Amino acid sequence: MKPHVPPFLCASLLAVSLFSIALPLSATVTLAPLFRDGAVLQQGRAVPVWGQADAGEKVRVSFGTQSLETKSNAQGHWMVKLAPLAINATPAELVVTGTNTLRVSDVLVGEVWLCSGQSNMAWTFKTLKIDPPAAPAVNDPLLRHFKIPNVCSPTPLDTMPGDWQAVSETNAADISAVAYFFGRELRTRLKVPVGLINSSWGGSQIESWMSASAIAANPVGDKVINSWKQILSDYPAALKAHETQLAKWNAEKAAASAAGQPFKKRQPRAPIGEDSNRQPSSIYNAMINPIIPAAFRGVIWYQGETNAARFDEYRELFPAMITQWRSDFEQPELPFYFVQLANLERTADTSGRQWAFQREAQTAALKLSATGMAVTIDIGDPANIHPKNKHDVGQRLAALALTQVYQLKTPANGPRFARIESANHALRVHFTHADGLIAGSSGVTGFEIAGVDQIFQEAEARIDGTTVIVSSSKVPSPVAVRYAFKNNPAASLHNADGLPAEPFRSDKW
Numbered sequence: 001m002k003p004h005v006p007p008f009l010c011a012s013l014l015a016v017s018l019f020s021i022a023l024p025l026s027a028t029v030t031l032a033p034l035f036r037d038g039a040v041l042q043q044g045r046a047v048p049v050w051g052q053a054d055a056g057e058k059v060r061v062s063f064g065t066q067s068l069e070t071k072s073n074a075q076g077h078w079m080v081k082l083a084p085l086a087i088n089a090t091p092a093e094l095v096v097t098g099t100n101t102l103r104v105s106d107v108l109v110g111e112v113w114l115c116s117g118q119s120n121m122a123w124t125f126k127t128l129k130i131d132p133p134a135a136p137a138v139n140d141p142l143l144r145h146f147k148i149p150n151v152c153s154p155t156p157l158d159t160m161p162g163d164w165q166a167v168s169e170t171n172a173a174d175i176s177a178v179a180y181f182f183g184r185e186l187r188t189r190l191k192v193p194v195g196l197i198n199s200s201w202g203g204s205q206i207e208s209w210m211s212a213s214a215i216a217a218n219p220v221g222d223k224v225i226n227s228w229k230q231i232l233s234d235y236p237a238a239l240k241a242h243e244t245q246l247a248k249w250n251a252e253k254a255a256a257s258a259a260g261q262p263f264k265k266r267q268p269r270a271p272i273g274e275d276s277n278r279q280p281s282s283i284y285n286a287m288i289n290p291i292i293p294a295a296f297r298g299v300i301w302y303q304g305e306t307n308a309a310r311f312d313e314y315r316e317l318f319p320a321m322i323t324q325w326r327s328d329f330e331q332p333e334l335p336f337y338f339v340q341l342a343n344l345e346r347t348a349d350t351s352g353r354q355w356a357f358q359r360e361a362q363t364a365a366l367k368l369s370a371t372g373m374a375v376t377i378d379i380g381d382p383a384n385i386h387p388k389n390k391h392d393v394g395q396r397l398a399a400l401a402l403t404q405v406y407q408l409k410t411p412a413n414g415p416r417f418a419r420i421e422s423a424n425h426a427l428r429v430h431f432t433h434a435d436g437l438i439a440g441s442s443g444v445t446g447f448e449i450a451g452v453d454q455i456f457q458e459a460e461a462r463i464d465g466t467t468v469i470v471s472s473s474k475v476p477s478p479v480a481v482r483y484a485f486k487n488n489p490a491a492s493l494h495n496a497d498g499l500p501a502e503p504f505r506s507d508k509w
Contacts, residue, residue: 028053028098028099028100029051029052029053029057029059029078029096029097029098029099029100029102030051030052030053030102030159031049031050031051031096031102031104032049032050032051032158032159032290032291032294033159033160033161033162033290033291034146034197034291034294035049035051035094035096035104036104036162036163036164037104037105037106037163037164038105038106038107038144038163038164038165038166039094039104039106039107039108039144039146039164039195040107040108040109040110040111040112040144040164040193040194040195041063041082041085041107041108041109041110041112041195041295042085042109042110042111042112042295042296042297043084043085043086043087043088043109043110043111043192044084044085045084045295046081046082046083046084046295047081047082047084047085047295048079048080048081048082048293048294048295049061049063049079049080049081049082049094049096050077050078050079050080050293051077051078051079051096052072052076052077052078052158053072053076053078053098054072054076054099055072055073055074055075055076056071056072056074057071057072057076057078057098057099058070058071058098059071059072059078059080059096059097059098060095060096060097060098061080061082061094061095061096062094062095062096062097063082063085063092063093063094063095063107064085064088064092066082066083068080068081068082085109086109087109087110087192087193088108088109088110088193089108089110089142089192089193090108091105091106091107091108092107092108092109093105093107094107108142108144108193108195109193110142110192110193110194110195111186111190111192111193111194111195111297112194112195112196112197112294112295112296112297113182113183113186113194113195113196113197113296113297113298113299113300113401114197114199114291114296114298114299114300115176115178115179115182115196115197115198115199115200115299115300116198116199116200116209116288116299116300116301116303117200117204117301117302117303117338117339118200118201118202118203118204118302118303118304118305118306119200119202119203119305119385119386120178120302120303120305120339120385120386120387120390120393121176121178121179121198121200121300121301121302121303122176122198122200122201122202123176123177123202123386123390124173124174124175124176124177125172125173125174125175125177125180126173126174128177128386128388128390129388130177130388130390131173132169132172132173132175132177132180133172133184134169135168135169136169138167138168138169138172139167139168139169140166140167140168140184140187141166141168142166142187142192142193142194143166143167143183143184143187143193143194143196144164144165144166144167144193144194144195144196145164145165145167145171145175145176145179145180145183145195145196145198146162146163146164146165146195146196146197146198147162147175147176147198148160148162148197148198148199148287148291149161149162150201150277150287151286151287152201152208152276152277152279152282152283152285152286152287153282153285153286154274154279154281154282154285155285156285156289157285157286157289157290158289158290159290160286160287160290164195167180167183175198176196176198176200177390177391177394178300178302178339178390178393178394178397179196179198179300179394180196180394181390181391181393181394181395181398182196182300182394182395182397182398182401183196183394184394185394185395185398185399185402186398186401186402189398189402189406189408189410190402190406195296197291197294197296199287199288199291200302201277201283201287203277203306204277204283204303204306205278205306205307206303206304206306206307206314206317206318206321207224207280207281207317208277208278208279208280208281208282208283208284209283209284209288209303209321210280210281210284210317210320210321210324211281211284211289211324211328212280212281214320214321214323214324215280215281215317217320218316218317218320219316220312220313220316220317223313224280224313224317225280228278228279228280231272231273231278232273232274234271235271235272235273235274238271238272239270239271239273241271242268242269242270242271245268246267246268249265249267249268252265253265288325288328292328292329293328293329293330294329295329295331296329297335297401297405298334298335298336298337298401298405299322299325299334299335299336299337300337300338300339300397300401301336301337301338301339302338302339302393303338304318304341304358304361304362305341305385307358308341308354308355308358309354311354311357311358311360311361312361314358314361314362315360315361315364316364318361318362318364318365319364319365319367319368322336322365322368322371323368333369333370334370335370335371335372335401335404335405336365336368336370336371336372337371337372337373337374337397337400337401338362338365338371338372338373338374339373339374339376339393339396339397340359340362340363340373340374340375340376340377340502340503341355341358341359341362341376342376342377342379342380342381342387343376343377343378343380343382343487343488343489343491344380344381344382344384344385344487344488345382345383345487345488346487346488349487352486352487353485353486353487354487355487356484356485356486356487356489356503359377359503360485360503360504360505363502370404372400372404372412372413373400373502374393374396374397374399374400375396375414375499375500375501375502375503376392376393376396376500377484377489377491377500377502377503378491378494378500379392379393380488382488396412396499399411399412400412411497411498411499412499413432413433413499414433414494414495414497414499414500414501414502415431415432415433415434415437415493415494415495415499415500415501415502416431416432416433416501416502416504417429417430417431417483417502417504417506418430418431418432420480420481420506422478423469425471425476425477425478426469426470426471426478427449427469427470427471427478427481428464428467428468428469429447429467429468429469429470429481429483430466430467431466431467431468431501433495433499434466434467434495435466435495435496436495436496436497437463437465437466437468437493437494437495437496438463438493438494438495438496439463439492439493439494440492442490442492443461443462443492444461444462444463444468444492444493445461445490445491445492446483446484446489446490446491446492446493447459447461447468447470447481447482447483448481448482448483448485449470449471449472449475449478449480449481449482450475450478450479450480450481450482450507451475451476451477451478451479452477452479454480454507454509456480456482457472457474457475458472459471459472459475459478459481460472468493479507480505480506480507480509481505481506482504482505482506482507483501483503483504483505484501484503484504485503485504485505489503491503
């Protein structure tokens with residue numbers, strides 16, 4: 001039985017018992033965690049294969065027609081790189097020989113993607129309380145999934161548990177819904193084996209997914225580090241207060257039970273301390289570092305909710321994380337496609353725009369090459385941070401990959417703001433990807449305009465070819481326009497492909 005790892009707790013002391021079973025004890029060659037039965041290897045590029053052995057031990061790796069030899073270094077690490085592999089849907093065997101022999105069976109060669117982020121990536125069909133596709137269509141031996149368990153660590157780890165599973169009716173409910181729909185679309189269009197490596201954790205913040213060196217080098221790195229130091233400084237007092245609250249809660253619960261009364265009050269949440277996945281780099285250390293430098297085609301990412309209150313920091317951290325991962329995996333142009341946050345009504349945010357600024361912060365990553373953004377402003381649930389429509393999310397991510405990576409003609413982008421121009425007390429808004437602009441049954445909604453006073457008013461809007469003309473009787477001389485720039489906007493604009501216009505603002509106020 002695997003030891004239970006409570007949510008938000010780091011590996012630290014658990015690492016000894018949880019991971020030591022996979023580490024070499026003496027003269028035993030071991031493989032990195034992704035090289036297990038049922039693995040999918042990336043086609044078309046060099047594939048690193050690595051592991052542990054005794055210092056100086058001779059290791060041979062054989063796969064297909066290739067056979068490579070190396071020796072482990074003084075720390076026992078060894079690695080070879082298989083020459084680019086051809087697509088292969090017929091199971092093959094990867095053999096590693098040192099003083100012992102390891103045989104990894106049922107290995108395929110196809111397209112491998114890393115699927116990462118927080119809960120909207122992590123949540124399975126079961127968690128969402130929706131049914132996965134029905135059998136027999138869901139049974140696909142060439143679509144495979146590897147779930148990395150939720151473990152964090154204050155220091156980098158080399159290995160982790162987990163196994164590859166071919167998607168079937170027996171396990172589909174326990175697979176990330178976004179990752180599944182993304183992978184299924186690739187399988188349908190490409191007709192090749194697809195491997196999905198799922199490294200995601202609900203409620204995680206972006207700095208937990210970054211290395212310590214990347215955080216330290218970032219313009220907001222000191223702010224992140226000092227914030228964590230303050231959390232640790234406050235922890236003893238917070239823990240003492242929590243113990244008092246918990247004792248009171250337990251007493252109230254016991255009293256309700258004795259009186260035969262229902263008790264629905266939530267248990268007080270424990271404060272964040274040093275054994276938390278909120279520690280910067282802690283998830284990276286345990287859930288990314290062990291798979292470096294694996295070869296895969298690209299990354300899909302759905303995260304940002306937890307950082308929304310610090311959108312100014314996210315603007316710096318998100319592109320830095322992408323750049324760092326590309327360096328880690330030795331792929332400077334590694335495709336990276338992410339989901340922009342969906343619409344959500346957030347009563348705690350009195351400004352009504354915190355998520356709008358976070359969505360804008362996410363777009364900073366688009367300045368990097370080989371990136372793309374799946375817009376979901378039209379398919380969220382205003383009352384639920386976990387909207388159930390993961391089908392369209394996966395499809396939109398897949399469309400980006402199919403278009404940019406695989407060069408297939410697939411609609412992938414909705415209207416994107418280009419520029420504005422004055423038009424007789426109104427503003428004409430120009431877009432790219434704007435062929436066949438259409439609006440919902442309520443007309444063109446979601447636009448606001450402002451004059452030099454910087455006071456935004458709801459605007460009347462109408463489509464004119466590939467542009468939109470916006471005006472308001474309250475703003476006779478408009479200079480700025482915003483669209484869908486609220487937490488839960490009335491977004492209605494799409495192009496002929498049915499893809500939504502991206503939220504934007506022309507100002508920098």
